[in-house]
Amino acid sequence: xxxxxxxxxxxxxxxxxxxxxxxxxxxxxxxxxxxxxxxxxxxxxxxxxxxxxxxxxxxxxxxxxxxxxxxxxxxxxxxxxxxxxxxxxxxxxxxxxxxxxxxxxxxxxxxxxxxxxxxxxxxxxxxxxxxxxxxxxxxxxxxxxxxxxx
Amino acid sequence: xxxxxxxxxxxxxxxxxxxxxxxxxxxxxxxxxxxxxxxxxxxxxxxxxxxxxxxxxxxxxxxxxxxxxxxxxxxxxxxxxxxxxxxxxxxxxxxxxxxxxxxxxxxxxxxxxxxxxxxxxxxxxxxxxxxxxxxxxxxxxxxxxxxxxx
DNA sequence: ATTTGGGGTTCCCTCAAGGAACTTCAGCTG
DNA sequence: CAGCTGAAGTTCCTTGAGGGAACCCCAAAT
Numbered sequence: 001x002x003x004x005x006x007x008x009x010x011x012x013x014x015x016x017x018x019x020x021x022x023x024x025x026x027x028x029x030x031x032x033x034x035x036x037x038x039x040x041x042x043x044x045x046x047x048x049x050x051x052x053x054x055x056x057x058x059x060x061x062x063x064x065x066x067x068x069x070x071x072x073x074x075x076x077x078x079x080x081x082x083x084x085x086x087x088x089x090x091x092x093x094x095x096x097x098x099x100x101x102x103x104x105x106x107x108x109x110x111x112x113x114x115x116x117x118x119x120x121x122x123x124x125x126x127x128x129x130x131x132x133x134x135x136x137x138x139x140x141x142x143x144x145x146x147x148x149x150x
Numbered sequence: 151x152x153x154x155x156x157x158x159x160x161x162x163x164x165x166x167x168x169x170x171x172x173x174x175x176x177x178x179x180x181x182x183x184x185x186x187x188x189x190x191x192x193x194x195x196x197x198x199x200x201x202x203x204x205x206x207x208x209x210x211x212x213x214x215x216x217x218x219x220x221x222x223x224x225x226x227x228x229x230x231x232x233x234x235x236x237x238x239x240x241x242x243x244x245x246x247x248x249x250x251x252x253x254x255x256x257x258x259x260x261x262x263x264x265x266x267x268x269x270x271x272x273x274x275x276x277x278x279x280x281x282x283x284x285x286x287x288x289x290x291x292x293x294x295x296x297x298x299x300x
Numbered sequence: 301a302t303t304t305g306g307g308g309t310t311c312c313c314t315c316a317a318g319g320a321a322c323t324t325c326a327g328c329t330g
Numbered sequence: 331c332a333g334c335t336g337a338a339g340t341t342c343c344t345t346g347a348g349g350g351a352a353c354c355c356c357a358a359a360t
Binding site: 026087088089103126129131136 | 165183252295
Binding site: 153154188189190193200201203204222224225226227 | 336337338339340341347348349
């Protein structure tokens with residue numbers, strides 16, 4: 001095969017990339033999350049080739065990230081996030097945080113996020129699910145896990 | 151140009167993808183984070199083509215994610231994470247969380263993460279940086295920001 | 301019966317990923 | 331000194347994925 005297959009690696013990063021690592025996939029996820037749920041809408045918004053969009057949508061549906069759902073008697077459908085897909089959007093929120101901080105420039109962030117719970121314009125923060133304190137790259141050690149391969 | 155350029159889009163997700171969205175880039179970042187810091191080590195660990203590895207490393211150095219640093223009188227160097235690069239590793243931690251949950255299978259996670267602050271094997275949790283409560287896809291509304299383009 | 305529009309397919313062309321061989325440069329070895 | 335070695339690329343060729351445009355199918359509306 002030409003493009004190396006990441007799905008077989010013993011690494012959750014590689015496996016996740018196998019699901020949404022292909023070009024355009026995160027932006028398609030973003031569009032569906034933002035309410036562009038139909039083929040034509042996504043295609044027009046992104047300017048992606050129709051061929052590639054078809055491939056990506058099928059791939060995402062096949063992995064249970066999106067669900068294809070009819071919205072008319074005619075053969076029309078829209079794509080909606082599954083729960084599994086919505087959890088993937090967390091990844092996008094972290095990308096947004098990094099991009100807003102390092103790449104937005106003087107114009108500022110293109111999109112703002114209002115948190116329902118507090119009503120504020122917010123960004124995400126990473127915490128340890130045990131002790132609630134910040135958890136970032138330099139706060140952790142790596143250890144082999146049960147799924148490691150020798 | 152053949153491959154669409156994401157860097158010019160008014161979207162922090164697209165801009166971030168322009169920095170680490172190419173195939174292999176997140177895995178290279180992972181390797182450097184995990185202590186594989188030299189060309190030969192990364193190449194052997196990933197099985198990536200030397201040509202592509204050279205391109206990706208130059209790209210990441212050019213964007214200030216990695217720093218090329220000599221470690222010998224001979225022309226030998228290793229790659230180390232910059233602060234900007236270490237912040238990008240947050241993205242990997244969220245990918246790991248999702249991959250561990252949805253793709254690890256019965257074998258369990260291949261790698262475990264021990265949090266320095268509490269000593270526990272932990273995963274990351276996303277919180278609002280204003281109110282500290284959980285912040286996920288379904289907890290937010292999107293609004294146009296100052297950097298939006300019409 | 302014809303038009304319309306969503307949702308794709310098909311086709312061709314170009315460029316990027318894979319892979320292997322080749323290069324360069326400084327230090328070591330005999 | 332000549333030759334070898336090992337890290338870090340560079341070059342070259344082949345294959346296949348992305349871009350773009352044209353085409354197709356189907357059900358409803360006119």
